[in-house]
Amino acid sequence: MPEDLGDIAAALREGSLTAEALLDRCLARIAERDPSLNSFVAIDKDSALAAARDSDARLAQGAARSPLEGVPLSIKDNILVRGLPATWGSRALADFMPEQDELPVARLRAAGAVILGKTNVPELTLEGYTRNDLFGVTRNPWNRDLTPGGSSGGAAAGVAAGLVPAAIGTDGGGSIRRPASHTGLVGWKPSTGHMPRLWGFPAILSDFEVIGTLTRSLADARLLDSILQGPDPRDRRSLFAKPAPWPNRKPRVLYIPQFGAAPVDPEVASATQAFAATLAGQGAEVFDGTVFFDLTAANRTWFVISRAGVAYLMGWRPGFEAQAGTTVQTMAQEGRAITGADYTEALEWVTAFRLRLADLFTQYDLVLTPSAAALPWAADTPYPDRIDGREAGPRDHAIFTGWINLAGLPAISLPVAVSKERLPIGVQLVAGFGQDASLLAFAETIAGITPPPALPVWSDR
Numbered sequence: 001m002p003e004d005l006g007d008i009a010a011a012l013r014e015g016s017l018t019a020e021a022l023l024d025r026c027l028a029r030i031a032e033r034d035p036s037l038n039s040f041v042a043i044d045k046d047s048a049l050a051a052a053r054d055s056d057a058r059l060a061q062g063a064a065r066s067p068l069e070g071v072p073l074s075i076k077d078n079i080l081v082r083g084l085p086a087t088w089g090s091r092a093l094a095d096f097m098p099e100q101d102e103l104p105v106a107r108l109r110a111a112g113a114v115i116l117g118k119t120n121v122p123e124l125t126l127e128g129y130t131r132n133d134l135f136g137v138t139r140n141p142w143n144r145d146l147t148p149g150g151s152s153g154g155a156a157a158g159v160a161a162g163l164v165p166a167a168i169g170t171d172g173g174g175s176i177r178r179p180a181s182h183t184g185l186v187g188w189k190p191s192t193g194h195m196p197r198l199w200g201f202p203a204i205l206s207d208f209e210v211i212g213t214l215t216r217s218l219a220d221a222r223l224l225d226s227i228l229q230g231p232d233p234r235d236r237r238s239l240f241a242k243p244a245p246w247p248n249r250k251p252r253v254l255y256i257p258q259f260g261a262a263p264v265d266p267e268v269a270s271a272t273q274a275f276a277a278t279l280a281g282q283g284a285e286v287f288d289g290t291v292f293f294d295l296t297a298a299n300r301t302w303f304v305i306s307r308a309g310v311a312y313l314m315g316w317r318p319g320f321e322a323q324a325g326t327t328v329q330t331m332a333q334e335g336r337a338i339t340g341a342d343y344t345e346a347l348e349w350v351t352a353f354r355l356r357l358a359d360l361f362t363q364y365d366l367v368l369t370p371s372a373a374a375l376p377w378a379a380d381t382p383y384p385d386r387i388d389g390r391e392a393g394p395r396d397h398a399i400f401t402g403w404i405n406l407a408g409l410p411a412i413s414l415p416v417a418v419s420k421e422r423l424p425i426g427v428q429l430v431a432g433f434g435q436d437a438s439l440l441a442f443a444e445t446i447a448g449i450t451p452p453p454a455l456p457v458w459s460d461r
Contacts (some may be wrong), residue, residue, distance in 0.1 A: 002017070003162065003165060003216060004165065004216050004217050004219070004220055005067070005068070005071060005165055005166055005215070005217075005219070005220040005223050005224070006067070006217075006219050006220065006223065008022065008071055008165055009067040009068070009069070009071065009223075012055075012059055012064075012069065012070050012071075013059065013064065015059075015060075018052075018056050018059075018070075019051075019052040019053070019055040019056045019059065019069070019070025019071075019114060020049065020052045020053055020056055022052070022070065022071070022072060023048055023049060023052040023072050023114060023116070026072045026116060026163060026164055027043075027045065027116075029161070029162055029163050030043065030163050033141075033161050033162075033163060033458060034158075034161075034163060036139065036144055037138060037139050037141060037144065037157050037158075037161055038120060038135065038136055038137060038138045038139060038154070038157075039074075039119055039120060039138055039153075039154040039155070039157040039158040039161065039163060040074065040117050040118065040119055040120070040154065040158060040163070041077055041085075041087070041117075041118050041119065041120045041134075041135045041154065042077075042084050042085050042117050042118040043116060043117035044081075044083060044084050044115065044116065044117055047083055047115070048072065048114050048115065048116050048117075051109075051114045051115070052070060052072075052114050055069050055070035055112050055114065056070065058112065064112060065110065065111050065112035066111035066112055066227060067223055068108065068111045068112055068113040068223070068224075068227060069111070069112030069113075070112060070113075070114060071112075071113050071114060071165060071166075072113075072114045072115075072116040072164050072165065073108060073113050073114065073115060073116060073164060073165070073166055073167065073168060074116055074117055074118070074119045074154075074155060074158050074159075074163075074164045074167045074168070075105060075115060075117070075118055075119070075167075075168050076118070076119050076121060076125075076151075076152055076154070076155050076167070076168060076169040076170055077089060077118040077119060077120060077121045077154070078121055078124075078125045078151075078170055078200075078201060079102050079104065079105060079168065079170065079200065079211070080098040080100065080101065080102040080105070080199060080200055080201070081098065081101055081102070081105050081115055081118065082098060082099060082100055082101045082105075083097070084097070084098075084115075084117065084118055085097055085118065086098050086118070086201070087134055087135075088121065088123070088124055088125065088201060089120070089121040089122055089123040089124065089125065089132035089134060089135070090123045090124060090132065090134065090320075090323070090324060090325070090328070091133055091134050091323045091324070091325075092317060092319065092320040092321075092322075092323035092324055093317070094134055098199075100199050101199070102197065102198065102199050102200045103196055103197055103198040103199060103200075103232065103235070104168065104195060104196075104197065104211045104228050105168075107227055107228055108168070108227060108228070111227045113227075116164060119152075119154030119155040119157075119158055119167060119169075120132070120135050120138045120153065120154030121150070121151045121152070121153070121154060122150050122151050122153075123324065123325050123327065123328050124204070124310065124313070124328055125150075125151035125152075125170065125172065125175060125209075126151070126172075126306060126310070126327075126328075126331065127150050127151060127327070127382055128149060128150050128151070128174070128178065128382070128383055128394075128395075128397060128398050129147040129149060129150045129153065129377075129379070129380075129381065129382055129383065130147065130148060130149070130150040130151065130153025130154055130157075130179075131379075131380060132325065133325050137379050137380045138153045138154045138157055138379070139157065139379045140157060140160075140182060140183060140376050140379065141157055141160045141161040141183065141455075141456045141458070142160070142182075142183065142184065142376070142422065142423055142424060142456045143376065143421075143422075143423065144379070145378065145379060146182075146376035146377060146378060146379055146423070147182070147376050147377060147378065147379045147380075147381070148160070148179050148182050148183050148376070149178045149179035149181070149182040149183075149372070149376065150175060150178075150179065151170075151172075151175040151179075152167070152169030152170065152171070152175050152176050152179045152187075152214060153179050155167035155168070155169040155176075155179070155214050156169075156179035156180060156182065156183040156185055156187075156214050157179075157183060159183070159185055159214050159215065159216065160183035160184060160185055160455055160456065161456070161458065162455070162458065165215075165216070165220070166213060166214065166215045166216070166220055166224060167213070167214045167215075168211065168212075168213060168224075168228075169211075169212055169213065169214055170209050170210065170211055170212065171187075171189040171209065171210055171212045171405065172205045172208050172209030172210075172405055173205075173208065173302065173398065173401060173402040173405050174371075174372075174398050174400070174401025174402055174404075174405070175209075176188065176189050176212040176213070176214060176413070177189055177371050177372075177401050177411060177412070177413035177426070177428055178371055178372045178397075178398060178401060178413070179214065180214055180371065180413040180415070180426055181370075181371035181372045181413050181415070181424065181425065181426030181427075181428075182372065182375075182376045182423075182424065182426075183214075183424060184415045184418075184424035184426075184452060184453055184454075184455050184456070185214050185215060185216065185413075185415060186213075186214070186215045186216070186217060186218055186220070186221050186412065186413065186414060186415065186447075186452075187212065187213075187214055187371070187412065187413035187426070188212050188213045188214075188215070188221040188224075188225065188412050188440070189210060189212045189404070189405075189410065189411045189412070190210055190211075190212060190225065190229065190410050190436050191210075191240075191408060191409060191410045191433050191434050191435075191436050192207050192208075192210060192237055192240075192408035192433075193207075193235065193237030193238045193239070193240050193408075194210070194229050194238070194410065194434075194436050195210060195211040195212075195225075195228040195229050195238075196230070196231065196232040196234075196235035196237070196238035197210075197211060197235060198232065198234055198235055202309075202312070202313060202316055203309075204306070204309025204310060204312065204313050205305060205306060205309055205405075206305050206309075206347070206350075207237060207408065208305070208405040208406060208408075209405070210405075211228060213225070213228075216455065217447070217452075218414075218440065218443050218444035218447045219444065221412070221440065222440050222444065225436070225440060229436070240433075240434065241434075242434040243432065243433070243434045243435060245435075245437065245438050246365050246435065246438045246442075250283050250284055250285050251279075251284045251285070251365040251366055251442060252284070252285045252287070252363070252364045252365045252366070253276070253279055253284050253285065253286045253287065253364065253365065253366045253367070253368050254287050254289045254360075254363075254364040254366070254367045254368070255272075255276045255286050255287065255288055255289060255367075255368045255369075256289045256290060256291060256292075256367060256368070256369050257269055257272060257273060257276075257288075257369070257370070258290075258291075259291040259295060259369075259399050259400065260290075260291055260295055262295075262373065262396055262399050263373065263387040263388040263389075263390045263392060263396060264370060264373045264387065264388060265373065265374050265375050265387055265388055266388055267375065267417075267419045267420065267425060268370045268372070268373065268374070268375065268425055269370065270417075271370075271416055271417035271425040271427065272368070272369070272370045272416075272427050274416075274417070275368070275414075275416050275427045275450065276368055278446070278449060278450055279368070279446065282446065282449060286368075287364070292356075292360065293353065293356065293403065295399075297349060298353070298402070298403055298406060299395070300346075301346045301349045301350060301353075301406060302402055302406065303334075304338055304342050304343060304345075304346040305343070305346055306331070306335075307331050307332075307334040307335035307338055308335045308338045308342075308343050309335070310328060310331040310332050310335050311331075311332050311334075311335025311336045311338070312335070313332075314332045350406055353403075353406055353407060354406075354407050354408065354433075357407040357409065357432075357433070358432070358433065361431070361432030361433070361435075365431065365432075365435075365438075366429050366430065366431055366439070366442070367429070367430040368427065368428070368429055368430075369400040369427070369428050369430070370400055370425075370426075370427060370428065371400065371401070371413040371426035371427055371428040372397055372398065372400065372401075372426070373387055373392075373396060373397050373398070373399055373400060374387045374392070374396075374397040375419055375421070375423045375425070376423055377397075382394065383395075383396070383397055384396075384397055400428060401428070404430055407433070408433055409430055409431065409432065409433055410430070410431050410433075410434075410435060410436045410439050411428055411429065411430040411431070411439075412428070412429050412439060412440070412443050413426040413427070413428050414426055414427055414428075414429065414443060414446075414447055414450075414452070415452035415453055416450055416452065416453075417453065418453045424453055429442070429443055
């Protein structure tokens with residue numbers, strides 16, 4: 001039975017596969033494999049079966065709504081789905097059941113996709129691994145002692161283990177790209193506004209967080225992007241004017257192997273360097289560079305926005321803080337110490353930073369970095385405390401991703417290598433604001449030259 005979205009769509013159209021049989025396969029794999037992974041936190045079997053049968057009827061009539069007709073997908077648990085719990089990984093929302101689909105989910109349903117269930121997240125999707133007090137720890141299919149990363153860890157684990165063909169996640173600071181790197185997937189984070197959002201949870205990270213996808217291939221990422229992107233007048237961010245495509249010339253790539261003195265795993269560094277050489281060998285102009293912004297200021301801005309957002313959220317729903325985990329309670333306390341002047345200063349820094357990035361992308365078409373500074377670490381540990389034999393702090397593993405969210409830029413993580421311990425490694429390509437289509441097209445071209453490592457073969461280990 002096919003695994004990629006394109007092959008699945010072809011089999012469904014040809015009649016060699018039915019949507020109901022495909023759903024049954026997913027449910028059987030979840031029952032067999034997910035107890036040792038904990039990627040799914042809720043499954044809507046009855047609704048999914050009804051949707052699959054409706055898809056089969058349309059396919060039989062030659063009336064498929066899109067290439068996604070009849071394809072099962074998972075949805076990250078901070079995205080609202082009608083009829084399924086939306087807990088955001090928090091005990092405070094254990095009983096919350098939205099009555100309306102968030103806009104990206106509504107678009108998927110309108111395209112004929114089958115919404116199968118929700119995937120696990122850290123509480124409020126604010127950590128780089130996947131664990132919460134409500135559902136516990138999610139594990140990596142490549143090695144179940146290790147984490148798939150976060151916060152889209154459940155989404156990544158489900159796709160990597162073959163439980164679903166693709167997953168919808170969110171990325172507020174690298175939450176799609178790093179889990180993709182840790183599980184051998186393609187992780188797509190579009191520009192702010194590229195995929196409009198409505199009817200979701202409060203935006204505690206300003207406009208930094210976007211909808212994105214985790215897939216097995218670039219073609220699958222482009223297919224999902226074609227369904228989820230496009231303006232909606234109710235989300236003004238989606239109405240931003242898009243720049244012209246790249247000119248027809250050799251792409252100019254700024255390669256940054258390390259941010260300041262922050263550590264990078266040697267195998268990650270080697271794989272990224274090899275990918276840079278591949279780009280150069282294919283005709284790209286590759287320029288070596290160093291970090292081009294103040295890391296301390298960026299981290300401070302991130303801290304102010306996120307902590308203020310958590311503090312706000314504690315008053316959004318009665319009793320939230322009393323039921324929240326200790327990490328969230330600490331974040332809320334930190335947020336209450338932030339002043340309005342602090343918040344305004346942070347927003348002004350973001351505005352200046354975005355202007356600086358606009359200038360950078362008049363000189364270069366792409367920035368290349370590792371997707372994550374570390375390989376996957378222990379599943380129940382928030383972050384690796386050592387990278388390349390050196391002490392590492394809570395965000396050192398994530399140093400390459402958060403700046404892109406501050407800038408609102410499109411970025412993609414591509415699987416390019418496997419470590420000596422059989423752990424996947426990804427690299428990240430970043431483009432200028434609104435250059436989503438150009439970035440996806442280029443990434444698909446280069447991915448054909450550097451095929452990704454095979455996904456893990458399932459076992460009962």
